[in-house]
Structure formats: C-alpha cells, structure tokens
Amino acid sequence: MKIAKYYLTAIFAYATWGFFSLVLKPLSRYSSVDILFYRIFSCAILMLFITALFKRAELVKTFSDIKALPAKQRRNMLLLNVGGSVFLNINWFSFIYVLNHVSIKATSLAYLVCPIITTLLAYWFLHEKLSKVQWTAVGLSIFGCLMLSYANIMDMVYALLLGLPMRVIW
Numbered sequence: 823m824k825i826a827k828y829y830l831t832a833i834f835a836y837a838t839w840g841f842f843s844l845v846l847k848p849l850s851r852y853s854s855v856d857i858l859f860y861r862i863f864s865c866a867i868l869m870l871f872i873t874a875l876f877k878r879a880e881l882v883k884t885f886s887d888i889k890a891l892p893a894k895q896r897r898n899m900l901l902l903n904v905g906g907s908v909f910l911n912i913n914w915f916s917f918i919y920v921l922n923h924v925s926i927k928a929t930s931l932a933y934l935v936c937p938i939i940t941t942l943l944a945y946w947f948l949h950e951k952l953s954k955v956q957w958t959a960v961g962l963s964i965f966g967c968l969m970l971s972y973a974n975i976m977d978m979v980y981a982l983l984l985g986l987p988m989r990v991i992w
C-alpha cells in the first residue's frame with residue numbers, strides 16, 4: 823500500500839499538467855501577459871495564505887536564518903531567488919504564449935520533451951549513468967515525440983524551443 827501512494831502522486835501530477843491546457847485555451851482571447859500576472863498574483867496570495875495558516879513557525883525560522891547570514895551570502899541568496907523567479911516566469915510566459923498563439927499540440931509536446939532533455943543533459947554534463955532499460959525508455963520517448971510531431975515538424979521545433987533553454991539554465 824505504501825508504494826501505491828507514489829504511483830497515485832505521479833499519475834495525479836501528470837494528469838494535472840495534462841489537463842492544465844484545457845483551462846488555459848479558453849483564455850486565449852486574453853493577453854498572455856495578463857494570464858501570467860493573474861497566475862503569479864493568485865499563486866502568491868494562495869501560498870501566503872497557506873504559509874500563514876500551516877507553516878508560520880517555519881516562516882519565522884527562515885527569516886531568522888536569513889537575518890543571521892553574512893551580507894554577501896544574503897545578497898547571493900536574494901539574487902539566486904530573483905533570478906530563478908525571472909527564469910520561471912519566462913518559462914511560464916513562453917508556455918502560455920505557445921499554448922494560446924501557436925498550438926496546444928506544441929505545448930503538450932514541450933512537456934513530453936522536457937524530461938528527455940533533462941535526462942540527456944544529466945548524462946552529458948553530470949555524467950549520470952543510465953542502464954540499458956533507461957536508455958530504451960529514452961529512445962522510446964524520443965520515438966514517441968517524433969511520431970507525435972511527424973505531421974507538423976514545427977510543433978517539435980516549438981517544443982524544443984520551450985523545453986531546451988529552461989533545462990540548460992536550471
């Protein structure tokens with residue numbers, strides 16, 4: 823029973839991402855920037871609410887830990903957080919833009935391509951070892967993505983443009 827919760831969590835995560843485009847497509851008449859700002863502010867308010875209700879002690883401890891850091895480390899931490907936020911927002915904006923103005927298929931393909939890109943970059947740059955079964959899974963994933971984009975290769979180009987820069991940055 824313990825392992826079942828991990829499978830359910832994985833299925834729920836992919837289902838959430840898979841159905842997310844159904845929510846965004848009806849919003850295509852709105853500007854991508856408007857959708858992005860709404861997403862940012864609604865998420866920020868929701869996270870502040872959850873933190874205030876359930877994680878107040880951890881929040882106080884985090885602030886005290888930040889105050890205890892030397893000025894240079896505090897500045898570096900702030901720059902890393904702001905930089906990460908900027909890159910995440912670029913990723914969100916490009917996702918919303920491609921979804922609303924290019925193709926739902928290209929956007930979905932981007933999220934299928936991202937784990938493949940991450941795996942290949944980890945193999946090349948971090949020297950991760952992959953078993954034969956894992957290489958087979960990567961090969962099948964690449965083949966599946968190529969089959970999905972066979973009729974319109976531009977969908978694969980957009981998917982790579984969405985997925986590759988964010989994987990290299992992270």
